[in-house]
Amino acid sequence: MTAPATHSAAPAARRLPLPAFVDGTLLTLVAAAVILWFVPSGMGRYGTYVLSLWLVMSVAVMGLNLTLGYAGLKSLAQAAFMGIGAYATALLTSKVGLNWYASFAISGLLTFAVGLVLGFPALRVKAHYLAFVTLAFSTLIWLVLRNEQWLTGGVFGLSNIPRPSFFGLKLDGALAFHRFVVVVTFLLAVVLWWMIRSPWGRAFTALRENPIRAASLGIDTRMYTLLAFAIGSAYAGFAGALYAPLVEFIDPSPFSLSQSFFLLLMVVAGGAGYLLGPFIGALLGVVLPEWLRFAGSLYLIIFAAIVMLLLIACPQGMSGLLERGWAKLTSKKEGAR
């Protein structure tokens, strides 16, 4: 599950008169944001919703990619954190009357704090033992969401979740809200891009590759373990805060353990430890099933077969496959010169 952790700056970026910190990944994010701003025109309400859902899931997968892909900490609680964020935002906006921006911040802070606490077992247990700790947490959260009807509405969920407005501009329409999701996702992706290319990112990678050696080099492995968990969880909280107004009704089912496994699959299929991997993984997880709808009830079988074939062909996920292809292409070009 390991992957190149530092992210190659595209050589093309170096040839352009751009600030030194601009690299290929940032340019890709900017280009993708611009395209996604315009793409839904003419796609209809449902198509726009699927695109928005893809971006929202990408945010949750970005968080898990930090925890698992970069820091190497196996978590099966990402959907539970997304649930915490979604319910916090839904309750704060629809019951308390707080605006979405404050609710978004509170959801992030809440999941950051809970992630920090859940990170403590990670200081003592590793690998599948850690996965089981987070699995227990995931189950606990799902039970709370389902059984504490006075707060969460139980299986009936929470409805009439309002969508935010932007400087008085209503974002109730599918296209307007999609564009809002594009901007928020872009900003969150840029923050993560900056973090991963900073010394923090290098320290997270060291944590994954060799925590004992990392500690001997002065890296506070406890601090970085907790940070990886907390920041990864906060991203799930942010995703939840976007998800609630997107669907306008939430119940416990999208935040169950099986959804955490699905998010994990998106990290692996997209390419763990690649910054753009979550977008590819979420595309496979959210959009591919839609494309396979023509197959009727067989679509899940086809989807599973595609994912299995992909992981057999390239255990480093789609990003690994693309990186290998790009390396071959550039080496051929250089050979031809």
Added chain:
Amino acid sequence: MNQVLEVSNLHKAFGGIKAVNGVSFSVNEGEILGIIGPNGCGKSTLFNCILGQLEPTEGAVKLDGRDVTNMRPSELNRLGVSRTFQLLQVFPELSVRENLILAGQEHEGTMLSRFFGSRDAGLTAKAEQMIGFFKLGHLADAKAGGLSYGQQKLLDAAMAFMAGPRLVLLDEPAGGVNLTMLGDLKERLRAINAEQGATFVVIEHNMDFVMSLCSRVIVLAEGKVLAEGTPAEVRANPAVIEAYLGH
């Protein structure tokens, strides 16, 4: 002369097995101390107890007179104690340069400045200097995992010096390194010792390497100090010959 490191009556037991059994010694500032002994005599366990990787069953470790027993490895490193491991411990997916920057970055600034500051934590020039010093110049951008064993050993050693440590504990630095690279490594260690005054404790099986590099040697056998003295004294010690050198 100042004592940089002082180990007093250190014990480490794994169940009924006493891997380290009452070891005491001290290391003077600027000294190169060798620790030798047959396989399984407790050398690496001793290092791991000194450096906080293992909790000693009994005994104390002092750094510059300060009790650092059970201090976490990252905290010890920030106090100027660095180490290498018996087995290779580089970060294979990072380049040689990135490995070196990683080895020094936590000594630069604060957590916040490392987040908001430059990507290399201002260490590229120092990394380049270290790359040149350890003759890894042509490999600066290569992934560490793709280097030969000997080159990785050199990188491993270079990483230990990135933060300008006062005390360096080297666990079998010569293991698996060819003769040419071994000469380079010895030369580099001597230069750092002479120019920067760094203190070394070296565990090694290569007798020529130890005897030509170290000013004092401690011999361990079955977790205890069997002998201590200059390389010549140790070579001539009948108990040492019986326990180790004669084999």
